[in-house]
Amino acid sequence: MPALSQDLIDELDAFLIELNHAAAGEILPRFRGDHGMVHKEGRWSFDPVTEADKGAERAIRKLVSERYPHHGFIGEEYGEDRPDADFVWVLDPVDGTRAFIAGLPLWTTLIGLRFEGRPVLGSIGQSYLDEIYIGHAGGSRLIRGGETTPLKVRPCLKLTDAIIATTDPEMCFTGAELGAWTQVRAAARLARLGCDAYAYAMVAAGTMDMVIEAGLQAWDIEAAIPLIEGAGGLVTDWRGQPVGQQGGQIAIAGDRACLDEALVALRRSAA
Incomplete structure (x- = not known):
């Protein structure tokens, strides 16, 4: 059974940033452009999926498989692969596809990592705004324009x-x-x-x-x-x-x- 050491957390954290950049390379050329939207058959009367969704998830899976071939996946577009592995990447390549096809920069790329069934690392990326919100038990931060800013929720008693x-x-x-x-x-x-x-x-x-x-x-x-x-x-x-x-x-x-x-x-x- 692998151990989740601080060195490994740091390694995976850096890799998560790589994954965000890879996803952005597939998404940004299609935002406010030819996104290839089609309707998925499902629970909604209109449930869109685009080539950005598919391409970004493929890019993430490819990089993970090359770097960590023993890791598993649960993804919106391409389903499950070894979902009971010690490490499992949980992916929504374009969360907010409706906003995406409307040209609104409110969509995000969601990349999470489970270790032994528990979420331990995650990011919300908005590549059009050059933002990656990333966090784990050691703290959360925003990476934007090459600068890093710590993230902290605010008090709201009522x-x-x-x-x-x-x-x-x-x-x-x-x-x-x-x-x-x-x-x-x-x-x-x-x-x-x-x-x-x-x-x-x-x-x-x-x-x-x-x-x-x-x-x-x-x-x-x-x-x-x-x-x-x-x-x-x-x-x-x-x-x-x-x-x-x-x-x-x-x-x-x-x-x-x-x-x-x-x-x-x-x-x-x-x-």
């Missing part, structure tokens, strides 16, 4: 002071879930919609306070867990428990007090 977000309440929430979101939104100071995982990065950066989502897959959330926790924040399900490996109903917050207020409403609709 939900009435909070800036919160979700992607699309009408699309993502069931009837009961929508009621819970509506209650939390009514209490919050400000709510923003349509930011996808970029909102997660803003919680880590201390500009937003909470993100509430439902119906997530593992690749939608796992990259964010080490980043948020490394910045001093929390990621739980709607019961306030640790997030499992299947995604589901998720609450991300910078402050425990604010999260606890929101969970009063969210628990009533927890799966």
